[in-house]
Amino acid sequence: MPEDTFLSLQPALLGFFINAPRYAYDLSREFEHDLGRVWRLGRSLMYAQLKELAEQGYLAMDVVTQPNRPARKIYYLTDAGRIRFAQWLNQPTMHIRNIRVEFLVRLYFFRTLNLPGLQELVTKQKAVLGEMEDALEKNAGDIQDDYWRLVVDFRLGQIRAVQQWLELCLQTV
Amino acid sequence: MPEDTFLSLQPALLGFFINAPRYAYDLSREFEHDLGRVWRLGRSLMYAQLKELAEQGYLAMDVVTQPNRPARKIYYLTDAGRIRFAQWLNQPTMHIRNIRVEFLVRLYFFRTLNLPGLQELVTKQKAVLGEMEDALEKNAGDIQDDYWRLVVDFRLGQIRAVQQWLELCLQTV
DNA sequence: AGAATCATGTAAGGGGTTACATGATTCG
DNA sequence: CGAATCATGTAACCCCTTACATGATTCT
Incomplete structure (x- = not known):
């Protein structure tokens, strides 16, 4: 998907290291089991991502022969990593198409880490969605073109579905 | 967007050649104006895509010095291209995330070519969406996991929003 | 005996983006 | 006089996917 913005998911991986150090192979299995249907991430890429996160200073590594x-490369969170994860976690996503994942x-x-702050995040996310709606409706005002109106309506429909889902989300948790 | 399927948009470009031959630069400008907000496609890529479509035999080319x-490379549709476009146009998209574009x-x-068959396409697309719904609801039956239920609900919300929009679409046209 | 699991990756390829090159012409 | 337009692309890069390599062990 080729467009103006990209997924910011790399920091999400840090979350798996909150409770314990891990090595890539092991993590890859759990990841596939827990999130495989939401976020596809092949084993090869997992290795590469952990390496990168280590280069960025968010993870550190022990080698256990x-x-x-082959020797196990066991990664654990650094302080910077812990901060980075918290920051990522509590940030709303800015582009509709990325919300799903x-x-x-x-x-x-x-849920799995039993962390506080979901309600605040939902609030922030709803605000962001509200802004998207406003922006669309604003330039929907000067639409004489039927086609562009349909495009706008499509997007509004998607946004509103997400908003409703967020409500459900709060009720469930 | 790395996932199990990819956008099938290359044949769509053939549609711009239905009424007249074009060269890439010219097409790129019109494309940006008409569809730029729906489908982003840089000029460089336009050149590459037309070249590829020509290699596949869907377009042919005249060079006008x-x-x-620089010489203008004017592309026009071949019979194969005409058929390919019609086939692409009347096919529903199989994956929710690709529907938008x-x-x-x-x-x-x-709309712009004033072609018949939109109603049939909408019918087919609704059928596809209905199958997605069924598939989700089926394995939603054996969900005891709250998280997975929320994931399913998210998707159902998106699908249903599209279904409603398709109705609107028929009314507008 | 053959397949899968454990554990690491590398390498090649696919498909797109951004930056750069060229060289005349016209616009502000 | 400098910037934008016309018209073509190439090259480098990014990010991800798929395939392959290794080599012991355990399951069927």
Whole structure:
């Protein structure tokens, strides 16, 4: 998807290290099980991502050698990583098309890590969606073109569906 | 957007050649004006895509030299191209996340080229969406996990919003 | 005996974006 | 006189996917 913005999901991986150090292979299995249907991330890429997060200083690494196996590279969170994750987690996503995966992943962490702040995040996210709506409706005002109006209506429909879902989300949690 | 399927938009470009031959620069300007807010496609990529479509036999090319300018490469539709476009146009999109751009682009062509068959396409698209719904609701039955239920509800919300929009679409046209 | 699991990755490829190159002409 | 337009692209880069490599162990 080729467009003006991209998914910001790399910091999300840090969440898996909150409770304990992990190595990539192990994490990849759990990841696939828990989030595989929401966020697809192949094993190869997992290795690469953890390496990158380490280069950025959010993870640090211990190497544990074992007989007859490749050495395990066990990653753990640094302080910077802990901060980065918290920051990522509590940020609303700015683009509708990313909400599906980004918000659902955030929700996953709020639940599995039993973290506070979901309500605030939902509030922020609703505000962002509200702004999107306003922006669309504003330039929907000067639409004489039927086609562009349909485009706008499509987007409004998607946004409003998300807003309703966010309500449901609050009730469930 | 890295996932299990990809956008099928290349054949859509053929639609711009239905009424007249074009060259890439010219097309790129019109494209940006008409569809720029729905489908982003840089000029460089336009050149590459037309070249590819020509290699695939859907477009053919004449070179028109002009003084003091690079030669114009004017592309026109082949019979194969005409068929390919019609086939693409009347196909529903199979993945929710692609509907926004694919369906809206199809709609654009139905309108600007004044083509018949939109109603049939909408019917097919609704059927596809109905199947998605069923599939989700089926394995929503054996959900005890709250999280997975929210994921399913999110998707159902998006699907239903599209279904409603499709109705609106029929009324407008 | 053959397949899957454990554990690491590398390499190649796909498909798109951004930046850069060229060179005349016309606009402000 | 400098910037934008016309018209073509190429090249580098980014990010992700798929395929492949290794080599012991355990499951069927």
